[in-house]
Amino acid sequence: MKKKILITTAIDYVNDVIHIGHAYQKILADCIARYQRLRRGENNVFFVTGTDEHGQKVFNVAKEKGIDVKQFVDEISKKDQEQQDSLNISYDRFIRTTDEDHKRIATEFFKKVYDAGYIYKGTYKGLYCEGCEEYKTEKELVDGRCTLHPNGEIQIVEEENYFFKFSEFRAFLKDLFDKNSDFVLPKQRFNDMYSLVDKVEDIPVTRRKEKLPWGIECPIDSNHVLWVWFDALVNYLTFGLQKNCWDSDTQIVHFLGKDNARMHALLWPSMLKAAGYEIPSNVYVNAFLSLNGKKISKSLGNVVSPKELVEKYGVDPVRYYFLRYGPIVEDSDFSEEHFKSVYNGDLANGLGNTVSRLFKLSDRAKMSFTVNKTYNDILRQELTQTLDLFRVDNALEIIWKRLSNLDKHINENEPWSIKDESKLKGVLGYEVGELLEVSILLSPFIPDISQNILDMFSKKVSAYPLFPRI
Template sequence: MKKFYITTAIDYVNDTIHLGHIFQKVVADVLARYRRIRLGDTNVFFLTGTDEYGQRVEKAAKEAGIPTKEFARKIAASDKVQQDSLNISYDKFIETTDDDHTKVAQEIWKRVEAGGDIYLGKYEGLYCEGCEAFYTEKDLTFGKCPFHPTLEVKRVTEENYFFKWSKYKDFLTDYLQKNPDFVVPEARRKEMLAFAKDIKDIPVSRTNFSWGIPVTEHPGHVMYVWFDALTNYLTGVGFLENPKLFEKFWPADAHILGKDNARWHVLLWPAILKSAGIELPKTILVNGFLSLNGQKMSKSIGNVIRPTEWVEKYGADAVRYYLLRYTTLTEDSDISEEKLIQAYNSDLANGLGNLVARVARLCENE
């Protein structure tokens, strides 16, 4: 029986999502709706949601003066409002603070550690709080994170448990070479092949803060947010909780995510799955960034437009049409309210609207 399981990146809850995040949700929604027509509603599963753990969330909650979980749930609820405003037809909206996800993340940790792929060590190096990612000097652009140039890259020293990522370097390189459709577009696949050459073991636990899924076997350690967050794709279709659902829909047919998340999904996620003895997803589709009036939209910069702002003015269908018609999925695209208005008037009101009006008049004359 044919099925289709599609996911988007889950959004970090340090702040409410903006149009740059919603773009991939609209794309995934269109694909899910099309597949439902072809395969039937019960044979399609569309997962989206929120990534609610990590140092940046803990910091944002403290700044807001709100308990961390309450803060995370508040932003998650706001994110759902944004998605619902554009009629995103997800089958499940996952939150990584849900109990079922905690169990899944801890189970994957156990499997990976049982396979000898986790060991205790000490990390000394660079860390970007914006990405929640560890970097080397050569990863930086003029000493800054390439995705968060306004944030300081900090040097940290910390006791961590490490994942033997380097053990899977040859496997990942071979897999990317033999499966050209695993990463779309081709330019991203080549980029990931280049990154694979420099894979080093990576910390998968943190001890400098407490807002994370506990590593039950190692008190004082919480899971590194990327290890926890990636396993949401398993949780979403019932891994542990609903074996029949999981058997039906896994592996995922398509992960859709931004280019800033590509390295973790293309290189770290398959390595974790391989270590845990779980089949890899079929395709990872990497979308470009949206800029607003020539500047990349970013929560850290503060130049963002919430989907509801445009939906309230122009309607959900007009915003969806504009995002799909006037952007390039796998490359960066620039959007603006002026361009939306122009598309609305020329394409929808004048073009489609006039066509409908003429057909209606012809029908009346008949």
């Protein structure tokens, strides 16, 4: 295990405020960051998220609304940060691609790639999806439309650009995948990306200012701005260099959705190789979240605000739901009906009921408890192996199995019927000890509830229902 770890999420376009589909990935990354802080120590874990604020899509939305572009991105970025804060996301920096240090690093990065001989001037003639901010081929379209943005028009573009010699990195990418079977996770995403290695072609990495004035100015030609993807990917490096954690002593982990997989798994490592920087260790690609059986989309307008969900049900129930049932590998569907079922079943009638039973029994026996064990003392190999592969869903299954075994022990031993004080304290001592260990293991997942349980049994706070009935 490397000494340090850098954890990143994809940064979100500020054409509109983020929804629960975006928020899932942030909760996932946050859980891993909290786990790693307990494993490696606070000073060895670095976590960045933020907003992607340049590009055609953002520029056009601001223009349609009649708002100054910088004012528009400032407003949306602030709202996005508020959404993340409502979910208790423990980032070290909320980066914006309009930040001055990022603009400097992005231009320096471009210059490094150019000086290394991997950028040339040419003319692009082809298709462009504004929704993806990506160049497309006919083969990638269905009935002439992008599968991710079927309501958007595909643009036919012909313009002078600077190109990145992406095709020269096929051998490098093949070697990277061949030697690192966990470079892209889960396995099916690895296979998807590996199948594209031999198909990568040179790609434009600038746009003409006359067509898109909103972007970071190209350092070798003031008539161009950096293509939004070339700019956005460098945000990770901006943070990594700031924190001195983009090096061989750091495990660099990117969390992102499958719509962004190609850029992170193929283009980004090639860009880093060209500029002479360390290659990421892992690219974890989650699947898509739908809403009541339909794709969640800003453009479709069927979005759910994470902040509103938290205000209605509480932050930790929302975190638990998505970490246990979110699209970690396969696409999953969200509905409030399913959420309420999970809330009542897993939390109110599950964890909450166990806490209530044991607290009442121990309080009646005038017992209080303090935990002398650390997270690493309690952590078992099965859980470590699961979380090291980022499978938070399976980790919660393991923890809930332990909780289920505790409930079974309570029902079999019936501490409420034990008259002998010494025997009662022995049984309750074991059962509460188990519960508190479960609570500690839950701290990366539901940090507030975890701490509240520990505080209740140490008598730091009065007892109260952890999960009010809904």
